[in-house]
Structure formats: C-alpha cells, structure tokens
Amino acid sequence: MKTILLIAGKDLRQRLRDRSAYLQAIVLPLALAFIYNLIFGSAATPRPFEYAVADLDRGLVSQAFTNQVLPSIEQDGYIKIRLVGTREEAASLAKEGTVDAAFVVQQGFPSTAGIDIVASPDSPTGVEVARSIARSFVSELNAVQLAVAATKPGDATQDELVQRALATASPLLVRDISAQEKILSLQTYFAAGMAVFFLFFTVQYGVSSILDERNLGTLVRLLAAPIPARTILAGKLATSFLLGLISMALLVVATSLLMGAEWGDPAGVALLIICGILAATGVTAVVASLARTPESAGSWQAVTAVVLGLLGGAFFPISQVGGIMSTLSLLTPHAWFLRGLSDMAGGASALAVLPSAAALLAFAAATIGIAVIRLSKVLQP
Amino acid sequence: MSCHDLRRNYGKLVAVNGVSFDIRPAETYGLLGPNGAGKTTVISIIAGVLQADAGQVTVAGRPITPRAIGAKAAIGYVPQELALYPDLTGRENLRFFAKLYGLRSSETKRRVDEVLGIIGLSERAGQLVSTYSGGMKRRLNIAAGLLHRPNLLILDEPTVGVDPQSRNAILGNIETLAREGMAVLYTTHYMEEAQRLCDRVGVLDEGKLIAEGTVRELTAMVGEQDRVRLTVAAEPQELARRLNASDLGHSAAVDGNEITLLVKDAPTALPAILDLAGQTVRSVIVEEPDLEAVFLHLTGKSLRD
Numbered sequence: 310m311k312t313i314l315l316i317a318g319k320d321l322r323q324r325l326r327d328r329s330a331y332l333q334a335i336v337l338p339l340a341l342a343f344i345y346n347l348i349f350g351s352a353a354t355p356r357p358f359e360y361a362v363a364d365l366d367r368g369l370v371s372q373a374f375t376n377q378v379l380p381s382i383e384q385d386g387y388i389k390i391r392l393v394g395t396r397e398e399a400a401s402l403a404k405e406g407t408v409d410a411a412f413v414v415q416q417g418f419p420s421t422a423g424i425d426i427v428a429s430p431d432s433p434t435g436v437e438v439a440r441s442i443a444r445s446f447v448s449e450l451n452a453v454q455l456a457v458a459a460t461k462p463g464d465a466t467q468d469e470l471v472q473r474a475l476a477t478a479s480p481l482l483v484r485d486i487s488a489q490e491k492i493l494s495l496q497t498y499f500a501a502g503m504a505v506f507f508l509f510f511t512v513q514y515g516v517s518s519i520l521d522e523r524n525l526g527t528l529v530r531l532l533a534a535p536i537p538a539r540t541i542l543a544g545k546l547a548t549s550f551l552l553g554l555i556s557m558a559l560l561v562v563a564t565s566l567l568m569g570a571e572w573g574d575p576a577g578v579a580l581l582i583i584c585g586i587l588a589a590t591g592v593t594a595v596v597a598s599l600a601r602t603p604e605s606a607g608s609w610q611a612v613t614a615v616v617l618g619l620l621g622g623a624f625f626p627i628s629q630v631g632g633i634m635s636t637l638s639l640l641t642p643h644a645w646f647l648r649g650l651s652d653m654a655g656g657a658s659a660l661a662v663l664p665s666a667a668a669l670l671a672f673a674a675a676t677i678g679i680a681v682i683r684l685s686k687v688l689q690p
Numbered sequence: 691m692s693c694h695d696l697r698r699n700y701g702k703l704v705a706v707n708g709v710s711f712d713i714r715p716a717e718t719y720g721l722l723g724p725n726g727a728g729k730t731t732v733i734s735i736i737a738g739v740l741q742a743d744a745g746q747v748t749v750a751g752r753p754i755t756p757r758a759i760g761a762k763a764a765i766g767y768v769p770q771e772l773a774l775y776p777d778l779t780g781r782e783n784l785r786f787f788a789k790l791y792g793l794r795s796s797e798t799k800r801r802v803d804e805v806l807g808i809i810g811l812s813e814r815a816g817q818l819v820s821t822y823s824g825g826m827k828r829r830l831n832i833a834a835g836l837l838h839r840p841n842l843l844i845l846d847e848p849t850v851g852v853d854p855q856s857r858n859a860i861l862g863n864i865e866t867l868a869r870e871g872m873a874v875l876y877t878t879h880y881m882e883e884a885q886r887l888c889d890r891v892g893v894l895d896e897g898k899l900i901a902e903g904t905v906r907e908l909t910a911m912v913g914e915q916d917r918v919r920l921t922v923a924a925e926p927q928e929l930a931r932r933l934n935a936s937d938l939g940h941s942a943a944v945d946g947n948e949i950t951l952l953v954k955d956a957p958t959a960l961p962a963i964l965d966l967a968g969q970t971v972r973s974v975i976v977e978e979p980d981l982e983a984v985f986l987h988l989t990g991k992s993l994r995d
C-alpha cells in the first residue's frame with residue numbers, strides 16, 4: 310500500500326507540474342459548461358409573459374378571472390399582469406409590444422360576451438399561452454355551468470357559479486409545463502455533463518503513464534525494484550483515481566458556486582462520483598492496454614471519450630430523446646452518471662443513486678479486470 | 691553472483707545462448723562485446739527484469755527471477771538507456787527510487803545527499819532533470835542504482851555518449867565503490883574501460899561467452915604480440931607484402947595508407963622495420979596487446995562497429 314501511494318504520489322507530482330493538466334481537468338470543463346449555460350440556459354428559462362388586462366364587465370365572474378385566476382398564475386412566476394381601464398389602452402400596449410398580449414373581458418361576460426385576446430406581433434408564444442389561459446377558464450366555466458344546471462334545474466345564481474368555478478378552475482395547461490419532475494436544472498446538467506466528459510480525459514494520465522514510463526526507460530527500474538508488478542499497476546490506477554477525484558471535487562464546488570448548479574445530496578453525489586471515476590479509469594485503462602505507444606493510446610482514449618460522451622448525453626440529454634439512442638446510451642458510464650444525478654434531483658435522498666452507482670461499478674469491475682490482465686503482460690517481459 | 695546456462699530467444703533470434711559465469715564479492719566483472727552481442731539481455735536477466743527461457747541466477751545466495759521480490763533488493767541496476775523522470779528534479783528522482791527500495795525517510799534523505807555528493811551533482815539537485823546535460827543525466831542514472839547500497843551493482847554501458855571528463859569521473863566513482871567492497875557487473879564495448887576497471891572480463895559474442903579471464907590472461911591468448919601501425923606516404927600494399935615476407939612480423943594488413951603489423955617485441959624489431967620501409971614512413975605507433983586484439987584474434991571481428 311505504501312508503495313502504491315509512493316508511485317501515485319510521484320505520478321501526481323509529475324502531472325500537477327504540467328499546466329495543460331489544469332486546462333484539461335478544470336478550466337475547459339468549467340468554460341464549456343459556462344458557455345453552454347449562456348447559450349441554452351437563457352432560452353430555456355424565459356422571462357415571464359406580460360399581459361395587459363382590461364375588465365370591462367366588472368361582474369363577479371369577470372372579477373374572478375382578473376383578480377383571482379390570473380394573479381394566482383402570476384404568483385407562480387409564469388406571467389405578469391398589468392391592469393388597465395380601457396380596451397384601447399390594453400390594445401395599444403399589446404400592439405406596440407410592451408406586453409405579449411392583452412385580455413379584454415367584454416361587458417356582458419360570460420353570458421352574452423366573451424374574452425378578447427389582443428395579440429402582440431412580436432410574441433406568438435405569449436399570445437398562444439394567453440389564449441390557452443382564457444380558453445381553459447371559459448371551458449371550466451362551461452363545465453361548471455352544465456354541472457350546476459344538471460344538479461339544480463332552474464336558474465343557478467351567478468354567485469353559485471363563481472364559487473364552483475373558483476373551486477375547480479385551475480390553469481392546468483400552465484401547470485403541466487412546469488410539473489415535470491426528476492429533471493436536472495440546465496446549469497446542473499451542463500456542469501455534470503462537462504465534468505463527466507472531461508473526467509474521461511483526466512484519468513487517462515495514470516494508466517497511460519505505464520506506456521510513457523516504458524518509453525522513458527523508467528519502467529525497467531520499477532521492474533528491477535523489489536516490488537511486485539501488480540503494485541506498479543495498482544499505483545497507476547490509484548493515480549488515475551486520485552486525479553479524477555481532485556478534478557471532480559473542484560468542478561462540483563466551482564459549478565455550485567459560480568453557476569448555481571445543484572448537484573444534490575452530497576453523499577449521493579460522492580458515491581456517484583467515486584463509482585464514475587472507477588468506471589472512467591477502467592475504460593481508459595482498457596484502451597491503453599490495447600495500444601502499443603502512448604501516442605496511439607492517447608488518440609484512442611480521446612476517440613473513446615468523445616464517442617461515449619456524445620452517446621452518453623454529456624452534451625445534450627440524449628436519454629430524453631427516447632428510442633434506440635436512449636437505449637444505446639445506457640452502454641455508457643456517462644448516461645448512468647447523469648441518470649444517477651437526475652434520480653436525485655428535486656430533493657430525493659442519496660439512496661436514489663444506488664441503481665446508477667451499481668451500474669457504474671459493474672462497468673468499473675469489468676473494465677479494470679480486463680485492463681489488469683492485459684497490462685500484466687506489459688509488465689512481465 | 692552466479693549464473694548458469696542462461697538462454698533467451700526473441701522469436702527466432704537467439705540473443706543469449708548458454709551463458710554461465712560467477713562474480714565474487716568485491717570483484718568487478720566486465721562483459722565485453724560488440725553491439726547486439728547480448729550484453730543487455732544477459733544483464734536484464736541477472737537484474738530480474740527479464741524472464742530467461744532457461745538457466746538460473748543467484749545473487750547473495752538467493753535465486754533471481756522477475757517474481758523474486760525480496761532477492762532483488764540486493765541488486766542495484768543501472769539500465770543502458772537513461773531511466774529518469776525529466777519533469778522531476780534530480781533530488782526528487784533519487785528520493786523516489788530510494789523509497790522504492792524501501793529506505794526509510796531519514797535514511798533516504800541522508801543517502802540521497804551522500805550519493806549526490808559522490809556524483810558531484812549536489813548543486814544542481816534542485817533543478818529539473820530536463821535541464822541537465824547528457825553527462826549529468828548519465829551520472830544521475832548511475833546514482834539511482836546506488837542508493838540502497840546493493841551487494842551487486844549492475845551497470846549497462848554507463849558511459850555511452852559521455853564526454854571524456856565525465857567518463858573519467860564515472861569510472862572513478864565505480865572504482866571507489868568497488869574498493870569499498872561492492873561487486874560490480876559492467877558491460878561495455880569500450881575495451882579501454884574494461885581494461886582499466888575490471889578484475890576479470892568475459893568476452894561475449896553472438897550470445898555466447900567465448901573467453902573469460904583477467905586482462906593479462908586474455909592478452910596472453912594472442913601470444914603477447916605488439917601491434918605496430920605505420921603510416922606511409924606511398925605504396926602501402928607493396929610494403930605490407932615485403933613485411934609479411936620478412937621475419938620481422940606477420941599478419942600485416944592495409945587500411946588506406948596505414949599498415950598494421952603484429953610483432954613479437956616491438957622495441958627490438960622497430961629499427962629493422964623502419965630500415966626496410968625506408969623514406970616512405972610518416973608515423974609509427976606501437977600498441978601493446980589489448981582486449982581489442984583479443985577480440986580480433988578470437989572472432990576475426992572488430993569490437994567497434
């Protein structure tokens with residue numbers, strides 16, 4: 310054990326002396342996560358839609374819409390409303406694009422007139438959302454009216470209608486958009502995706518350095534020393550693991566502080582990261598064990614890292630595309646790592662990562678096993 | 691150290707073909723042979739770095755194989771190629787190798803300083819090895835094999851590509867270590883080095899040990915003949931023929947305008963030789979018998995490429 314740490318310590322010292330190591334393990338993943346977040350993050354979390362509202366009826370039902378239904382949606386943060394006095398005022402705000410659309414509740418609503426939507430030419434989506442809100446309110450109202458008419462033949466008072474409408478009306482459509490659970494925030498997704506993508510580069514150094522040392526001639530010295538060959542191999546694997554651990558820890562802290570990424574329960578994150586590093590170490594070790602020179606090892610490892618990264622959804626959430634791609638993505642450690650994190654999203658306990666952690670461990674066991682068998686040959690001339 | 695009937699093939703190529711020899715405590719043994727003779731292969735087997743196809747090695751009474759972990763501690767190995775980490779300092783390199791051989795921290799520090807002193811690199815010890823000159827790297831390469839005070843120090847052509855001054859320093863270091871009681875196995879294709887350092891020499895050619903003994907014993911094999919080199923102005927072939935025909939010497943060979951002649955005793959024969967050659971002689975060099983001549987005699991080949 311002491312010798313394993315001696316070798317790993319020596320390797321780390323060498324690696325940390327190389328500036329490009331920091332670039333690859335810390336700076337690049339952070340920078341890319343930032344850029345991704347800038348490009349896609351802003352589009353994905355839009356400003357709330359703004360609507361002008363003119364209530365020309367001022368009856369019980371229209372007030373229920375303008376004073377209760379709309380404000381409750383506003384409270385959820387999806388829209389902003391601005392009450393105005395006249396149809397003209399509302400229309401001009403919409404037409405000049407100050408608001409995304411205007412609701413005009415006409416006099417005589419709901420019995421003889423309806424709700425007009427004045428569209429802003431600049432905001433088709435905002436207009437569509439406004440239409441949906443109005444439509445769903447009206448259809449709820451109709452349903453309630455029907456129900457009331459059925460239970461109580463004769464005339465239902467307006468008051469009664471309003472009470473029922475308020476009890477059932479809910480802007481379902483808007484709720485639906487926001488109600489998806491188990492999904493990582495975009496910041497977290499990009500941070501985790503980039504971190505796991507570059508992890509497969511960071512851990513390369515350890516195992517590949519066996520090939521480097523063979524070229525350098527120092528491997529012969531290690532073989533001449535009174536230590537078993539498997540200790541050398543274990544030292545190199547430890548190097549990979551420690552490099553991965555350092556970079557992942559720094560990335561988790563940095564993305565949390567700088568980007569507002571929410572990785573989730575620390576225990577779960579730690580478990581996932583450890584299993585992820587082991588899997589990454591194993592995969593890169595297998596590739597290195599198939600190569601003859603450090604150069605070819607490096608290029609094949611890069612190819613592997615990029616292919617697995619793309620397939621595993623490190624750049625975009627491929628698992629949500631569905632179909633064959635999302636099935637294929639399960640062949641990559643990246644997908645399991647990200648899945649483990651999203652299983653924990655929304656405040657689930659650390660236990661939620663266990664299936665993903667187990668999958669990553671299986672990857673690690675298989676690949677490290679193969680690598681050890683193959684690399685033992687390199688170490689036993 | 692004792693090795694018996696070592697054999698090793700690389701595919702079809704027979705690199706080592708039944709090599710046996712012993713090294714006594716405090717003895718310096720030279721393995722002399724041209725490029726590709728199998729020196730590095732023999733030495734790698736003895737150092738426990740390479741698996742032999744057949745044969746046994748024991749060092750300090752314990753068998754050596756790549757898996758004989760404990761027994762390897764008795765050996766210090768200096769590979770032919772530089773085996774150092776260029777991105778670590780000289781001191782960091784030595785500290786790492788010392789600990790690899792199980793030295794404790796306090797011992798490591800003392801021993802590293804000591805060895806740095808021996809090879810004269812104390813002042814540059816804090817700088818990266820990549821900034822060292824070739825000779826400095828060579829010396830550090832040797833130092834890395836000394837740290838744990840091995841019973842047997844194995845050096846594979848440690849002076850290749852080194853300037854004469856550094857080479858002298860390196861040979862001096864080895865002499866000192868040998869005097870202090872370390873057994874040394876030394877390979878080289880420089881016969882001057884073998885002549886200066888080695889108590890005994892084994893001559894290796896094409897994977898076989900073709901002769902073994904002290905330098906004196908080996909040179910006696912060629913019949914204690916001196917070599918006379920004559921540089922002449924004209925007609926070297928004609929002169930060589932006349933020299934061979936005379937009873938002054940024999941085996942005269944021509945290379946350009948230089949004639950090499952084997953002579954029983956150069957000082958007595960020289961006046962007559964010059965007499966015979968006449969005005970054409972430009973220079974005369976007399977060489978006493980050396981390992982080069984031995985090798986030539988045994989194999990008909992030159993040691994150098």
Ligand SMILES: Nc1ncnc2c1ncn2[C@@H]1O[C@H](COP(=O)(O)OP(=O)(O)OP(=O)(O)O)[C@@H](O)[C@H]1O
Pocket residue numbers: 700703704705723724725726727728729730731732770879
């Ligand atoms: N790894 C290898 N694979 C194949 N052939 C090898 C290998 N190592 C050495 N050989 C061959 O074995 C023979 C002996 O090589 P070796 O390195 O032992 O010679 P050497 O006496 O040390 O030569 P030099 O003076 O050039 O160092 C050579 O013909 C060489 O080509």
Ligand SMILES: [Mg+2]
Pocket residue numbers: 729730731770846847
């Ligand atoms: Mg050699």
